[in-house]
Amino acid sequence: MLVWIVFAAVLFLALFSRFPYFFQDVQHALKKLKSSRLILKYIQTNYFMLDRFSELVKLQPHKPLLLFKDETFTYRQADELSNKAARVFLQSGLKQGDTAALFLGNEPMFLWLWLGLGKIGCSAAFLNYNIRSRSLLHSFACSGAKALVAAEELQDAVEEVLPSLLEEQVKVFILADRCRTADVQSFKDKMNQASSDPISKDLRSHLTMRSPAVYIYTSGTTGLPKAAVVTHSKLWALSKFPSVAGVKSTDVLYDSLPLYHSAGFIGFTATIDKGMTLALRNKFSASQFWDDCRKYNVTVIQYIGEIMRYICSTPKKHNDRSHKVRLAIGNGIRPDVWREFISRFGNINVREFYGATEGNFSLINYSNKIGAIGRHTFLHKKFFPYALIKFDIDAGKPLRDSAGFCIEADKGEPGLLVCKITATTPFFGYARDLQQTEKKKLHNVLKKGDLYFNSGDLLTVDDDNFIHFQDRVGDTFRWKGENVATTEVADALTLLDCIKEANVYGVEVPGQEGRAGMAAVTLREGQSFDSAGVFKHVEKFLPAYARPRFLRIQSSLDVTGTFKYLKMKLVKEGFDPNQITDPLYFLDDKDKDYVPLTLDVFNSVTSGKIKI
Structure with missing residues (x-):
């Protein structure tokens, strides 16, 4: 018996030495499979998020569901307030299958409105509260909404498009006690008068798991926003993700992300899934972040x-480690910021993940490997089929072999992530936009007749099978016959003492093929631009083709509501000092410096007199 125990121990140690992540890989695959089976069961039994919420109202009516500023809302109170909201929508003429658009920031009412709509079998369209005019009308029209509910502070934005809304016979509400416009009604006033009695489940009896639960919009970094269709089954899939990452029913989750974005909203639905408590912030504040964590x-x-970078940029305090946070879930953290975060704020498990609102695939770094977004394993690929395929940057499409099939990328080589579309991993596309929906599909990828979702993202797999995000296909550009990953260049630039942020992109240069690298940067407080130091740094850390030829110093960088850099305007303006008032610099290989980009230098570059 002892011999067998020793043999098993030796075998275990040998296996662990050869495959150190084996048990983590198996455990994660089993967690995802368990989650998938649960969702399948929900689909078969038509078990909705609202059913889970109703159960929790009965099981734990007095448990706090939401903490907001100095207010606490229990599960029962949330149920009653959403019942009131549901009745206002019913009185306004909304019926099962209709959609209402929500145009407001992070506040409790956002959640009561969504729950209320669900209770009468309706869906919600989450409008970005930063959009205006044409973009606002476009986003509204995408969803086919018949009602709009807007925050009081957004009245001006609503009135700007009101004639168009009224022309379409849209019901318009403002979350104010009184309205200043005759054609706009007060939602709050009507809600105060409504009953909080339970809403009959019959009002949503027509729903299936393929019915839309919500429309969530892409950031619109490359054009007008697209409305991703999030069905009730998809909502479950998104909401289970934090559970796979390790959240528990006893947790208090802090959500300072915009609720109109999937990452922010899933904080709420994951709270319902686990029956925990959500602490909601109206808007992210780096200076108040840890105070909020301690308060709640x-x-x-x-x-x-x-x-995370904003948090790490705050002045150090003696109580930086005085908190109860054990887990951080999100995406987009740079390796250097990751190291600084755990070094300064304590041994918090960071669960960096990869996924898209409309996508049918996700990854999570469950091994605490700094810089990775997940692992490439046989088990994960078998149950959730995907591939990294070679991509032609110039042609803007995947490379195919002589038989017409895509070619899988080698280890260490950037590849386009594509994810197989199946009954268990569907792709629902974009509302009222068949063209954009079809553009995200790839046919005959690895064999005839197969169908894959095109993520638009380039990833790499390292020698230890960790997966790393490389770049967006639209962001990567080609220069001197080489592919330049903007994230790699930005990461290198922000290692400099003087550079705080960097937004990297490619610009056209007359007479040159491809695009030359350019970076819009902001400087750290109290720092000046060290042109020679920047040159030495990029020369040391970046290959010649990846070094930004042009630099533009800005006071701030334009970002979306979810902190993604906006590039379209920058690309259009290029490096032309006739259009740009910001300080511009040009990489001068001869002087080994970044020199001011004057009109003379600009004309010399565009005429070909200066070779780059």
């Missing part, structure tokens, strides 16, 4: 984009 006894935080 937060144990799990969400992040996206540059939030």
Whole structure:
């Protein structure tokens, strides 16, 4: 018996030494499979998020569901307030299958409105509260909404498009006690008068798991926003993700991300899934972040984009480690910021993930490997089929072999992530936009007749099978016959003491093929631009083709509501000092410096007198 125990121990150690992540890989695959089976069961039994919410109202009516500023809302109170909202929508003429658009920031009413709409079998369209005019009308029209509910502070934006809305016979509400316009009604006033009695489940009896639960819009970094269709089954899939990442029913989740974005909204639906408590912030604040975490006894935080960097940029305090946060879930954290975050704020498990609102695939870094977004394993690929395929940057499409099939990328080589579309991993596309929906599909990828979702993202797999995000297909550009990943260049630039942020993109240069690298940067407080130092740094850290030929110093960088850099306007303006008032610099290889980009230098570059 002892011999067998020793043999098993030796075998275990040998296996662990050869495959150190084996048990983590298996455990994660089993968690995802369990989650998938649960969702399949929900689909078969028509079990909705609202059913889960109703159960929790009965099981834990007095447990706090939402903490907001100095207010606490229990599960029962949330139920009653959403019942009131549901009745206002019913009185306004909304019926099962209709959609209402929500145009407001992070506040409790956002959640009561969504729950109320669901209770009468309606869906919601989450409008970005930063959009205006044409973009606002476009986003509204995408969803086919018959009603609009807007925050009081957005009255001006609503009145700007009101004639168009009224022409379409849209019901318009403002979350104010009184309205200043005759054609706009007060939602609050009507809600105060409505009954909080339970809403009959019959009002949503027509719903299936393929019915839309919500329309969530893409950021619109490359054009007008597209409305991703999030069905009730898709909503479950998104909401289970934090559970796979390790959240528990006893957790308090801190959500400072916009609720109109999937990452922010899933903070709420994941709260319902686990029956926990959500601490909601109206708008992210780096200076108030940890004070909020201490105030609400937060144990799990969400992040996206540059939030972690903003937190790390705050002045150090003696109580930086005085908190209960054990888990951080999000995406887009740079490796250097990741290291600084855990070094300064304590050994918090960071669960960096990869996924898209409309996508049918996700990854999560469950191994705490800094810089990775997940792992490439046999088990994961078998149950959730995907591939990284070679991509032609110049042609803007995947490379195919002589038989017409795509070619899988080698280890260490950037490849376009494509994810197989099946009954269990569907792609629902964009509302009222068949053209954009079809553009995201790839046919005959690895064999005849197969169908894959085109993520538009380039990823790499390293020698240890960790997956790393490389770049967006639209962001990567080609220069001197080489592919330049904007994220790689931006990461290198922000290592400099003087550079705080960097937004990298490619610009056209007359007479040159491809695009030359350019970076819009902001400087750290109290720092001046060290042109020679920047040159030495990029020369050391970046290959010649990836070094930005042009630099543009800005006071701030334009970002979307989820902190993604906006590039279209920058690309259009290029490096022309006739159009740009910001300081411009040109990489001068001869002087080994970044020199001011004057009109003379500009004309010399565009005429070909200066070779780049």
